[in-house]
Amino acid sequence: MPERKINTRVVETKDTDWYWDLDKKIAVRADNRGPGDQTLGPYDTKAEAENWQATSTKRNDAWDNDDEMWNDVNSSYD
16 A cells, blocks of 8 residues: 655755754754754745744734734624
8 A cells, every 4th residue: 555645745945045943043054954843934045034033923914914804894794
């Protein structure tokens, strides 16, 4: 019987991609990154990887705003 993989995701990266290592708390190149659940990225530059918190905050704020708009629109159906 063939091996069955569940919930596997392959992300193609370039050696020039950068990641933020959550364990080491440093930016690392793709060829030095740890397990996927311990890294954030990929980022195009080392500076972008080091600035991961600002990027995350910006995305979260945008998602929160979208949620508020969604809830406002759908509250008229209650």
